[in-house]
Amino acid sequence: MNKDIWNVGIIGLGGIGDYHMNHLSRIVNTRVAAICDVNTKAVQEVGDRLNLSAEKRYSDYKAIIADTDVDFIISGVSNKFHYDILKYAIVCGKPIFSEKPFTRTMEEADELLSLYEKNPIPCMIGFSYRYRPCFQYVKKLVEQGTLGRIRHIAAHYLQEENAPMFNKEYTWRFNKEMAGSGILADIGSHMVDAARFFVGEFTQVAGMMSTFIDHRTDSRTNQLVEVDVDDFTGFQCVLEGGVMGTFYTHKNAIGTKNQFQVTLFGDLGTVRISVEQPNEVHLTVREGEKLELTEKVIHLDEKTMKPMLQDFVDYLEQANSPLLPTIIDGYRNQRVLQAIIDSAKDGVTRTI
DSSP: OOOSOEEEEEEOOSHHHHHHHHHHTTSTTEEEEEEEOSOHHHHHHHHHHHTOOGGGEESOHHHHHHOTTOOEEEEOOOGGGHHHHHHHHHHHTOOEEEOSSSOSSHHHHHHHHHHHHHSOOOEEEOOGGGGSHHHHHHHHHHHHTTTOSEEEEEEEEEOOTTSGGGOOOOOGGGOHHHHSSSHIIIIIHHHHHHHHHHTOOEEEEEEEEEOSOOEEEETTTTEEEEOOSOSEEEEEEEEGGGEEEEEEEESOOTTOSSEEEEEEEESSEEEEEETTSTTEEEEEEEETTTTEEEEEEEEOOGGGSOOHHHHHHHHHTTOOOSSOOBHHHHHHHHHHHHHHHHHHHHOOOEEO
8 A cells, every 4th residue: 555644653752762763754755643652751852843733642552553543653662562562553453663572472472473363464573683784785695695505603792781880770671571581682682583584494492591790770769679681692503404503692791882793604605794884794705616715895885775664664555575574573583582591491402
């Protein structure tokens, strides 16, 4: 269905909400038509900035989803509410973009999948790195066979913000009830999606998890609160085709900013990418009769790449996209996360 203007409802007006509204402003046939947050001050400030009428400023997510003037929803809320918002969107038949991870638990994920199969809706899960130029270029390299048969994928995702010297305060991300898991759900889920994007489905996984800092200070009470989620997650896996995988992630890596790096090892070559250099691909191959080593850095033009939210709008307009992470991708990602958690708990490799 093509529309002159897509009216968008935004749920969650924190940093991720601003991020999505900024990107929406670059899509000519969209406009923010309604907003929602439990923080009434944020609703007032953003509503005033966007010049929205009072009836389009919501505090109840069900009301904005049910608003017939809203064509689709963008949801950027804490993990605890992903299930509720996605469930109501499915019930109402409302297209939705929802941030990752899909849910907190497999029980939530299973119920959403069952509901979706009975009443499918256009849904995109926010695995945004698929839309980095380097990711899209490497996807083509793999599909074209440039690297030969893929044997191994390795990835790490490191930041420094949770290291002790920064005295990071207790937030919902350190609470299992709110987040489901810690670093695994937060940024580790991106590594799982990268592996599925480049290689395919997971078949086995063995995980280890640790909590480096087991108490943090709640600024509201000035009391120490127990951290009951992971600060570190590492896992090895087997993906379809017998591809081996090695992954680790934490936010205790001094000197890193947003260091998400992926390396693919194939029979004909190796490719390395980093989201901190999203327009670069480092390719190493051996060529010719003497198998001479060739190393090159490929520089990409990000202007030729379709932005994530543009892809979702095109999807709503019936344009197929091989990049778009659907509700099925969210569900399968959650299955892997749960297998990692279960394996780390009892030390047993899980078959998926």
